[in-house]
Amino acid sequence: MITLYSMPSSGNSYKVRLLLAQLDIPFEHIATEYAGGRELTKTDAFQKKNPTGKVPLVEFEDGRFLSESNAILLYFAEASAFVPTDNYARAKVYQWMFFEQNFHEGSVATRAANLTYPDRAHLRTPEILDPLLQSGNRALDVMETQLLQSPYLVGDHYTVADIALYAYTHSAEEKGGFDIAGRSGISAWLNRVKQQPGHVSLDWLPG
Amino acid sequence: MITLYSMPSSGNSYKVRLLLAQLDIPFEHIATEYAGGRELTKTDAFQKKNPTGKVPLVEFEDGRFLSESNAILLYFAEASAFVPTDNYARAKVYQWMFFEQNFHEGSVATRAANLTYPDRAHLRTPEILDPLLQSGNRALDVMETQLLQSPYLVGDHYTVADIALYAYTHSAEEKGGFDIAGRSGISAWLNRVKQQPGHVSLDWLPG
Missing domain, CATH: 3.40.30.10 (Glutaredoxin)
Incomplete structure (x- = not known):
């Protein structure tokens, strides 16, 4: 195992x-x-x-x-339905996953971390939080643009790109103070992801 | 085209x-x-x-x-020798590429950008540059650990992981003020990458 x-x-x-x-x-x-x-x-x-x-x-x-x-x-x-077999669709999955690690995490997740973890209390100044709000909003707008056009980030099917971006987006409002409810594309997508077979929440652990 | x-x-x-x-x-x-x-x-x-x-x-x-x-x-x-066909080796290529976008670029490349681009002159304070030096050194140490063990980041062959990390590492000393000469694993690897067939430098453009 x-x-x-x-x-x-x-x-x-x-x-x-x-x-x-x-x-x-x-x-x-x-x-x-x-x-x-x-x-x-x-x-x-x-x-x-x-x-x-x-x-x-x-x-x-x-x-x-x-x-x-x-x-x-x-x-x-790799061999599951969560990675497309078509070359271009697979590359778009990669695109969203690199976007997540390079743009989204450094803004959306970082702001949420600063606001929630006790050892980051010193990082709650406007000089730090305001630019993170701005860049996080830009990242969320990029997602919103796509999710108003397709049900999932890469077309009609749930992929690992959706898992990668769901992780920090689903709690971005509660933990990071981002406006998710006002972004209808993202809001509908969050519900679609939650309804996937076998979905588990952040606090699930095997046992 | x-x-x-x-x-x-x-x-x-x-x-x-x-x-x-x-x-x-x-x-x-x-x-x-x-x-x-x-x-x-x-x-x-x-x-x-x-x-x-x-x-x-x-x-x-x-x-x-x-x-x-x-x-x-x-x-x-995708179908070239630069992406391994073995699942695990391919995953290690992905690992280095996400490391590059999530850790290396945000430290090594960001410090170099602050020091070289005129519109970033205001980002040359010790409060900004010193943490970037520290996190960049950690990223370079992670590469060095691997490159003392294998000629390329993923085993014996040149892959897209090497291309991804060569891009900002080859100029990290000159532009970012990082110690590359003192890291023998990285230094030898930079030379290996430069000697690959068809290698072109940063200033090459088609024409």
Whole structure:
């Protein structure tokens, strides 16, 4: 069985738990949450497994590792319906996943993290929060433009691109103070994603 | 023929020019550089092509588009030797490419951009540059750890992961003030990448 190191409250970790649940892939879970478990990622033993010191991290039974949430999604979803077989559609899935890691996470998720994690209380100044609101709104507008045109980010079917972007978007209003209700494309898409077979919420853990 | 919108001085744009040159894929080039050309990306016409307003952007003859540098690399390299066929090796390529967009670019490339582009002169304060030096050094150390173990980022062969990380690493010392000479794994790898057949430098443009 694979082992997944993941942080229960983190969107990047949630992505992987959601996909594994939907693909019915069993995994052992090691939580690396704040207050205790997170210290694990600072140890030499963990940093040998993943030199970035980040989760999620997958450890395979043969001792190999895979990190970076979206790489993990693509690996496990490879032969499933969640990765299109058409070359161009697959490239569009990649496009949205790189957009997520390069633009969306650094704005939408970072603002939410600053507002919710106790050790980030010093990052709640207007100088820091206001630009994150602006860039996060731009990222959400890019999604909204697409989701007013197609039910999912890449056409008519749910893919790993939707999982990647659902993770931090579904809580962007509650945690990050972004206006999601006013974006009808995103709001309808969030409901579509939630209704996928096998969907689990952020707090689901195998057990 | 495809059209590539790219910024001559940008690493993200350079990645795509380098791959297309190595795969011998002809393209029409539209430069979106500072001082003139870059204004193009602010127009409504461009933002209809790519709602993020960013380059590189590929326009296909049939009017479809593809953005995000690493998604473009994966699309064009798909059936080439630059993307491994083994599932795990391919996932490791993805891992490095997401690491590049999520960790390396935001530190190594951002510090270099602040130090070189005139419109970023106000971002040259120690409060901004010092944390970027620290996080950039961590990103470079992650690469160094791997490159002391294998000639390329994913094993024995040159892949799109190497292209993705070469783009901003090759100029990180000159433009960003990072110590590359002192990292022997990265230094040797930079030379290996430069010696690949069909390699072109940042300032190469088709013509």
